[in-house]
Amino acid sequence: MQIHVVKKGESLWDISRRFGMPMDQIINVNELESPEKLLVGQAIIIPTAAPSTAKPVIDVNAYTINTGETGASEIHEVGKDLTYWMPFAYRMTDAGGLEAIDDSAMIQASIEEKVVPVLCITNFSATEAGSTLAHTILSNTNIQERLLTNIITLMKDKGYRGINIDFENVLPADRVLYNQFLQLTVDRLHPEGFFVSTALAPKVSAEQKGLLYEAHDYEAHGRIVDFVVIMTYEWGYRLGPPQAISPLNQIKRVLDYAVTVIPRDKIFFGFQIYARDWVLPHVAGTEAETFSQQEAVRRAVQHDVAIQYDKTAQSPFFRYADDQGQTHEVWFEDARSAQAKFDAVKQYKLRGISYWVLGYSYPQNWALLEDNFTIRKRM
Known part of the structure; x- marks a missing residue:
């Protein structure tokens, strides 16, 4: 192509x-x-014919946030291009339980598409950062053992093949406790035939400060678990000022550090597949609108504005004025930005790509993904 x-x-x-x-x-x-x-x-x-060349073989993961039949249809839509699927998410409780989600239809869809279903657990929600919950669990081995027993039971009952642990906003003082919990999880799940993965905040050094970063020990995760998903997105945060959501120059800073402490064949490159529209001038705390790449192009067509391309961030963007005269700035992804990210996966020789999140139409991505890689199926 x-x-x-x-x-x-x-x-x-x-x-x-x-x-x-x-x-x-x-x-x-x-x-x-x-x-x-x-x-x-x-x-x-x-879609021109290209000379036949060997394509790198990678794993591809995708998260879903929609559940039930909606989530199942999203898996069916792109299932041929997926190795793993992770529903976001089962939330842990302070007693070692799990808050259930409607995942039966999605698990069935993943099996039909030969996509490995992966249980995803987390400590936070839309209204809670989850720091206190994480500390409660990580500081009590009895709760951890109960949690892992419940996880194993659920995975066997539902048909999950592995787990993705997404502890976020963990207190810096709980860093070692988090590492110990990961080792305990591997010790419990591996003998049962399950693999263990984690989601990591995008760090550029071991010393990086901040609640999102300090307790995420890249070296320990790379050593203990089977693979990691690095969440290399959300620079263009929905409540922050307008900018590229997944700027490649920032992502490469993260990868430059990550590959020094985590084996490359354990690293998934996080790729967001949605667009955002900010009102200008930006007011702190004002929420941007999130929608699909197709909707981004539709708005540019509607307002007859040229699409620009930031060569540093490797991301397209444009501005337009709405019917009330209000100026908007939209950052999104297109064929160029997808290809730039795929080139980075090849350059760094990573295990694969992890999409956040299904449910946003982006046909160019899937066409280019198939053109660049052979997708490994593990079922």
């Missing part, structure tokens, strides 16, 4: 003739909703 960036005055017919590719094929692979109106700066995938 090739990526073509639309120039001023170009039409789809011009592009079709230039590459010798039927317009309907270009429309289908990009799922163009307004093919008659391409934007300057819009990235278009051209």
Whole structure:
């Protein structure tokens, strides 16, 4: 495949003739909703035949936040491109229990798509940071043993094959306790035939300060668990100022550190697949709107604005004025930014990619993913 960036005055017919590719094929692979109106700066995938070359084999994971039949349909939609699937999330309780989610249809969908279902547990929620809950669990071995017994029972009953532990906002003083809990988890789950993974905040050094980072010991996680998902996204936070959500220059700083202490074949590159729209001027605490990449392009078409590309962050963006005259800034992902991230996965020789989160339409990503890699199936 090739990526073509639309120039001023170009039409789809011009592009079709230039590459010798039927317009309907270009429309289908990009799922163009307004093919008659391409934007300057819009990235278009051209599904041209390429020489046959060996593609790197990687694992691909994806989280879901929707449950029930909705989550199941999301798994079916892209299941052929997934190795693992993780529902977010079973929340732990201070008694060592787990708050259930509606996951039966999703587990069935993952099995039908030959995607390994992975239980995801966490300590936080939309309203609680989870620091106190994490401390309660990590400081009490009786609660930990009870929690792990409940986890093993649930995994056997439901058909999960492994676990993803997402402890966030852990108190810095609990760093060693967290490492000890991970070792205990591996000691309990490995003999039962289950693998153990963790989610890690995006650190650039072992000394990085902050509640999100200090208790996440990269070296220990890399040594103890089977693989890690590095959450390399959310620089463009929904409550923060507008910027690229997953800027590649920042991601590479994280990876430069990570590969010095974690085996490369244990690292999943975190890739967000949604867009955000901020109102300008930004007021601290004001929440940006989150939606799909397709919706981002739709808004650019609606307001007839050119798409720009930040070459440092390797991310597209644009500004527009709404009907009330309010200025907005939108950051999203396109074919160029996806390809740049895939190139980084190859450059760093990582185990794979982990998507946060299914439910946002991004057809260019999946087409390019298949063009760049062979997706390993473990079922």
